[in-house]
Amino acid sequence: MDNFTFYSPTFFDFGREAELHVAELIRRFGGSKVLIHYGGGSIKKSGLYDRVIGCLDEEGVPYVELGGVKPNPRSGLVYQGIELCRKEGVDFILAVGGGSAIDSAKAIAAGSVYDGDFLDFYHGRADVEKALPVGTILTIAAAGSEGSPNTVITDEKTLIKKGASGDVLRPKFSILNPELTCTLPPYQTAAGATDIMIHVCERYFSNTSEVEITDRLCEGILKTVIYETPRILENPNHYEARANLMWAGMLAHNNVCGVGREQDWASHNIEHELSAIYDVTHGAGLAVVAPLWMRHVLKKNPGKLVDFATRVWEIPLDETNPEATALQGIEAFEAFLKSIGMPGSFEEIGAKKEDIERMVDKLFRNSDTQGNYVKLTREDVIEIYKSAVKGS
Amino acid sequence: MDNFTFYSPTFFDFGREAELHVAELIRRFGGSKVLIHYGGGSIKKSGLYDRVIGCLDEEGVPYVELGGVKPNPRSGLVYQGIELCRKEGVDFILAVGGGSAIDSAKAIAAGSVYDGDFLDFYHGRADVEKALPVGTILTIAAAGSEGSPNTVITDEKTLIKKGASGDVLRPKFSILNPELTCTLPPYQTAAGATDIMIHVCERYFSNTSEVEITDRLCEGILKTVIYETPRILENPNHYEARANLMWAGMLAHNNVCGVGREQDWASHNIEHELSAIYDVTHGAGLAVVAPLWMRHVLKKNPGKLVDFATRVWEIPLDETNPEATALQGIEAFEAFLKSIGMPGSFEEIGAKKEDIERMVDKLFRNSDTQGNYVKLTREDVIEIYKSAVKGS
Numbered sequence: 007m008d009n010f011t012f013y014s015p016t017f018f019d020f021g022r023e024a025e026l027h028v029a030e031l032i033r034r035f036g037g038s039k040v041l042i043h044y045g046g047g048s049i050k051k052s053g054l055y056d057r058v059i060g061c062l063d064e065e066g067v068p069y070v071e072l073g074g075v076k077p078n079p080r081s082g083l084v085y086q087g088i089e090l091c092r093k094e095g096v097d098f099i100l101a102v103g104g105g106s107a108i109d110s111a112k113a114i115a116a117g118s119v120y121d122g123d124f125l126d127f128y129h130g131r132a133d134v135e136k137a138l139p140v141g142t143i144l145t146i147a148a149a150g151s152e153g154s155p156n157t158v159i160t161d162e163k164t165l166i167k168k169g170a171s172g173d174v175l176r177p178k179f180s181i182l183n184p185e186l187t188c189t190l191p192p193y194q195t196a197a198g199a200t201d202i203m204i205h206v207c208e209r210y211f212s213n214t215s216e217v218e219i220t221d222r223l224c225e226g227i228l229k230t231v232i233y234e235t236p237r238i239l240e241n242p243n244h245y246e247a248r249a250n251l252m253w254a255g256m257l258a259h260n261n262v263c264g265v266g267r268e269q270d271w272a273s274h275n276i277e278h279e280l281s282a283i284y285d286v287t288h289g290a291g292l293a294v295v296a297p298l299w300m301r302h303v304l305k306k307n308p309g310k311l312v313d314f315a316t317r318v319w320e321i322p323l324d325e326t327n328p329e330a331t332a333l334q335g336i337e338a339f340e341a342f343l344k345s346i347g348m349p350g351s352f353e354e355i356g357a358k359k360e361d362i363e364r365m366v367d368k369l370f371r372n373s374d375t376q377g378n379y380v381k382l383t384r385e386d387v388i389e390i391y392k393s394a395v396k397g398s
Numbered sequence: 399m400d401n402f403t404f405y406s407p408t409f410f411d412f413g414r415e416a417e418l419h420v421a422e423l424i425r426r427f428g429g430s431k432v433l434i435h436y437g438g439g440s441i442k443k444s445g446l447y448d449r450v451i452g453c454l455d456e457e458g459v460p461y462v463e464l465g466g467v468k469p470n471p472r473s474g475l476v477y478q479g480i481e482l483c484r485k486e487g488v489d490f491i492l493a494v495g496g497g498s499a500i501d502s503a504k505a506i507a508a509g510s511v512y513d514g515d516f517l518d519f520y521h522g523r524a525d526v527e528k529a530l531p532v533g534t535i536l537t538i539a540a541a542g543s544e545g546s547p548n549t550v551i552t553d554e555k556t557l558i559k560k561g562a563s564g565d566v567l568r569p570k571f572s573i574l575n576p577e578l579t580c581t582l583p584p585y586q587t588a589a590g591a592t593d594i595m596i597h598v599c600e601r602y603f604s605n606t607s608e609v610e611i612t613d614r615l616c617e618g619i620l621k622t623v624i625y626e627t628p629r630i631l632e633n634p635n636h637y638e639a640r641a642n643l644m645w646a647g648m649l650a651h652n653n654v655c656g657v658g659r660e661q662d663w664a665s666h667n668i669e670h671e672l673s674a675i676y677d678v679t680h681g682a683g684l685a686v687v688a689p690l691w692m693r694h695v696l697k698k699n700p701g702k703l704v705d706f707a708t709r710v711w712e713i714p715l716d717e718t719n720p721e722a723t724a725l726q727g728i729e730a731f732e733a734f735l736k737s738i739g740m741p742g743s744f745e746e747i748g749a750k751k752e753d754i755e756r757m758v759d760k761l762f763r764n765s766d767t768q769g770n771y772v773k774l775t776r777e778d779v780i781e782i783y784k785s786a787v788k789g790s
Contacts, residue, residue, distance in 0.1 A: 007641040009413025014406060020658065021401025216638035219622045219646050226614030233610055246608035249399040253658070254611050262654065266412065266645070 007217050007266040014260045016153050017179040020253065022245075024183045025143050028058055028100070029065035035139055035178035037098025040069040041091055043111045044102040045076070049145065052189055058102060058143065070094045075103060078281050078288065079110040081162045084124060087114035091138065101142045101177075104198075105149020105158075105288075108142050112157035112175045115140045127170035128159055130372075134172030142180045147187055147252040148198030148289060150205055150259020152180035160282050166368060167282035182256065184248035192239050196346040197289030199235040199251060202258045203228055204292045208271045209264035211303075211310045211379040221313070223263040228318045230254045235346050272377025273299045276387060279365035286355040293348035294355060298393050300336045303380040308332045310379065314339075352394045362391045399609050399658040406652045408545050409571040412645065414637075416575045417535050420450055420492070421457035427531055427570035429490025432461040433483055435503045436494040437468070441537065444581055450494060450535065462486045467495060470673050470680065471502040473554045476516060479506035483530065493534045493569075496590075497541020497550075497680075500534050504549035504567045507532045519562035520551055526564030534572040539579055539644040540590030540681060542597055542651020544572035552674050558760060559674035574648065576640040584631050588738040589681030591627040591643060594650045595620055596684045600663045601656035603695075603702050603771040613705070615655040620710045622646045627738050664769025665691045668779060671757035678747040685740035686747060690785050692728045695772040700724045702771065706731075744786045754783045 017035075019027055032040060042058065049055045062069055072087050090096070091114060101111035115137040117124030126132035144152045151157065155176045160167040190198070210224040231254055237247040257263065276299065277291040304311055312328045315321045315335025324331045340350065349355050366387055375381040382390075409427075411419055424432060434450065441447045454461055464479050482488070483506060493503035507529040509516030518524035536544045543549065547568045552559045582590070602616040623646055629639040649655060668691065669683040696703055704720045707713040707727025716723045732742065741747050758779055767773040774782075 007413075007638055007645075009416065010410075012410040012412065013408075015409075016405075017407075018402075018404040020404065021399075024401065216642065218625055218642045219619070219649070222618030222622050223615060223649075226618045227611070230611045230614050246399055249658070250608065250611045253399075257611070257615075257654075262649075266641070 008214055008268070010265040012261065012265045013173055014153060014176065014262065016177050016260070018153070018182060018256065019179060020182045022183060022185055024181045025054065025057055025186070026061055028141070028143060028181060029061045029067050031179045031181070032067055032098055032100065032141060033065070035098070035141065037067070037139065037141070039094065039096050039098065040067060041087065041094070041096045041099045041114070042069050042071040042102060043075065043087060043099060043114065044071070044073050044107050046073065048189075049102055052186070054102065054143070054145070054186060070096065075107045075110045077106050078160050078167065078285055079106040080160050081125060084110055084113040084117060084159060088117040088124060091118040097138060099138055099140045101140060102145070104144070104146030105151040108140070108144075108149070108151035108177070109157040109159060111140050111142070112137070112151070113159050113170075116170070116172070116175065125159075125161055128161070128168040134170055134175055137172070137174045139178045140175065142177045143186070144180060144182050144252070145186045146190060146194065146198050147248070147255040148201045150202070150255050152177060152182065153256040153260035156259075158278070165282045167278040180256070182252050184245055184252045187248050187252060188243050188245070190242075192242070193290070193347060194287065195238055195242070196235065196348055197287040197293070198255065199231050199289070199346065200293045200343060200348055201289035202251070202255045203231050204273055204296050205258040206263060207296060208274060209267065209269050210314065211270045212267040213307075213379060214267035217267045220263050220265060220267060225317050227254050227258050227263060232318070232342060239346060268378050270377045270379045272382055275369060275376050276390060279369050280355065280357055283361060283365065284356050286357070290349055290355055293343045294350060294352070294394050295390065297336055297340045297343065297350070298390050300339070301393070302386060302390050304329065304332055304336065306380045311335060351396045353396050357394070359392070359395045362388060365391065400606055400660070402657040404653065404657045405565055406545060406568065406654065408569050408652070410545070410574060410648065411571060412574045414575060414577055416573045417446065417449055417578070418453055420533070420535060420573060421453045421459050423571045423573070424459055424490055424492065424533060425457070427490070427533065429459070429531065429533070431486065431488050431490070432459060433479065433486070433488045433491045433506070434461050434463040434494060435467065435479060435491060435506065436463070436465050436499050437496075438465065440581075441494055444578070446494065446535070446537070446578060462488065467499045467502045469498050470552050470559065470677055471498045472552050473517060476502055476505040476509060476551060480509040480516060483510040489530060491530055491532045493532060494537070496536070496538030497543040500532070500536075500541070500543035500569070501549040501551060503532050503534070504529070504543070505551050508562070508564070508567065517551075517553055520553070520560040526562055526567055529564070529566045531570045532567070534569045535578070536572060536574050536644070537578045538582060538586065538590050539640070539647040540593045542594070542647050544569060544574065545648040545652035548651075550670070557674045559670040572648070574644050576637055576644045579640050579644060580635050580637070582634075584634070585682075585739060586679065587630055587634070588627065588740055589679040589685070590647065591623050591681070591738065592685045592735060592740055593681035594643070594647045595623050596665055596688050597650040598655060599688060600666060601659065601661050602706065603662045604659040605699075605771060606659035609659045612655050612657060612659060617709050619646050619650050619655060624710070624734060631738060660770050662769045662771045664771075664774055667761060667768050668782060671761050672747065672749055675753060675757065676748050678749070682741055682747055685735045686742060686744070686786050687782065689728055689732045689735065689742070690782050692731070693785070694778060694782050696721065696724055696728070698772045703727060743788045745788050749786070751784070751787045754780060757783065
């Protein structure tokens with residue numbers, strides 16, 4: 007086990023009607039004027055928007071608002087948010103929505119109190135050392151941004167999708183009401199579940215030995231997602247299944263299952279190039295990339311893939327041929343993803359073979375390799391992308 | 399799953415030589431004058447005391463100190479600590495040791511800024527609403543107090559052992575260096591491992607259904623302890639095994655594996671009466687009580703005991719007789735406890751049959767039942783205590 011620090015100071019308020027505590031929580035964590043940041047009409051249609059506004063009005067918490075966050079959130083809206091916060095003297099940002107709204111809120115939070123261009127944080131030109139406090143009301147179990155220090159933004163000029171991180175970006179509070187996720191369509195639900203699984207996998211596939219405790223947590227979260235997702239797809243209003251998936255989504259990414267070990271993150275980086283160009287749902291892009299990444303690294307480093315097969319998918323170990331066991335694990339994962347309606351090829355997400363060179367150029371613009379479990383070269387990634395093209 | 403809140407804002411600094419960051423962490427969390435609170439000579443013998451003092455001196459952090467914390471910490475020393483803090487203008491308390499030193503430090507932290515008797519918190523006469531900040535350097539993987547809001551103190555006048563709780567008692571930081579636990583004798587190591595397991599069990603044995611995610615975390619922590627403890631007893635300097643056990647100990651009690659569910663805590667309460675009178679190591683007392691509690695509740699509510707057998711101890715389910723499977727799980731647990739040198743009877747911990755009535759009187763002084771998984775009456779607890787007497 008490697009040395010580590012772990013700090014997850016977010017206050018989580020989880021359960022039915024938890025959103026009604028929002029004004030009280032904003033006050034508790036020092037907010038006196040709020041920017042409400044959200045996506046499109048879904049929170050208005052569901053009535054959530056009205057409940058939040060009603061709660062703030064009732065408690066006399068002043069606010070301004072900025073909607074319009076799109077999946078794979080863009081830099082343009084962040085600049086607007088920063089300007090608005092400065093102009094209006096906002097001191098607290100409330101994100102209402104999924105990972106995109108939260109990531110965009112974090113970018114505004116850091117950018118509002120920074121003299122330079124907020125994209126400096128995303129291009130590695132500055133560290134996030136201060137930010138306005140952020141609170142969240144989560145509506146999708148997926149990105150884990152509600153408990154993480156991370157934010158991913160797409161630079162509109164270059165279409166480069168980049169992450170930034172900093173403990174000050176961890177939300178002060180996050181409100182998780184599973185009921186709010188019940189209206190989510192099956193495809194978005196499944197893409198969210200896939201995102202959660204890959205957040206765990208990027209930590210699970212590690213060369214650090216002797217990390218039993220985090221291995222067991224990773225497996226526990228994966229098994230929960232595998233159990234609950236089909237139950238939700240069968241019955242979208244299944245509160246209990248939604249609740250378990252929602253909490254699993256937080257645990258998958260606040261790093262409690264990732265401490266003390268080298269992590270990978272190649273699948274995420276490879277996927278980010280896809281969703282930056284095609285605006286594919288991140289989880290759906292991961293459903294294409296991650297199993298192909300597994301197939302690719304299997305030959306070079308089968309160890310953890312054998313554990314993945316036996317401990318997560320409960321496939322009996324073939325001691326004479328552990329690699330065959332590992333392959334069965336990948337096949338089980340692929341079958342699961344297909345069963346929940348996730349894509350498995352470029353064609354299914356509208357990606358084009360002709361763009362591979364361009365994506366690889368962008369991916370390797372600042373580094374010679376990707377990932378850690380197996381360090382992937384440019385050629386490796388080309389091979390992974392190509393294997394996603396049907397008939398390849 | 400029940401509604402819940404979860405808040406674990408402690409900063410964990412984990413790994414080799416982490417204690418050398420202590421002065422920096424005290425400063426970061428606002429300390430300007432420190433009370434160092436610890437037990438006996440072991441931290442002096444090991445050199446830890448000198449390293450801590452050296453670090454504070456080097457960084458110019460002023461301190462006073464109070465040693466002498468005993469296992470099952472007593473109210474007398476807490477009063478001394480409160481007086482010292484007030485007299486010296488202490489604004490930060492650093493506990494160096496195990497759960498006893500930390501629990502005593504939390505009591506001093508709350509008592510120093512409270513006008514009444516600090517025992518009010520423990521007797522349910524007042525809520526802990528403020529406290530001096532506490533930091534810890536942990537030397538034993540056991541109590542989980544390094545990440546929990548809890549503290550247990552024995553009132554010296556009455557020998558009543560009582561707990562108090564409050565989020566302000568969660569340490570600001572906890573330093574966990576597994577190397578510091580390598581000198582711990584086998585008996586203390588095993589008692590700590592038992593304490594960790596029962597912290598999980600008190601949460602696992604719940605009537606709340608549909609809590610897959612926390613069930614899987616509980617099982618993961620239990621399996622880690624079962625795997626690592628014998629490796630430590632075989633090789634006390636096994637850093638990796640010590641590291642996994644140490645982090646498991648934190649996770650077992652910061653409540654990440656207990657949210658959203660009714661918990662039990664009968665075994666702890668039944669044990670507290672033993673350790674209050676006989677000063678037996680808490681984990682060793684639990685090793686006597688917990689399996690007998692399991693045997694007792696098996697007849698009334700076998701459900702979770704079947705899961706415990708199949709999922710934790712990997713005993714195949716006998717579908718025609720699940721209770722028999724559950725019993726095999728309890729037997730596996732008892733065999734494990736014996737194998738790590740833990741006691742299984744009153745005789746082995748110096749407890750006396752004649753004291754049973756007195757302990758039960760104290761246990762039920764404020765309540766008619768104990769626990770939730772099965773609500774135990776006075777007669778139930780008498781039966782459990784009696785079953786701990788050999789030849790009974």
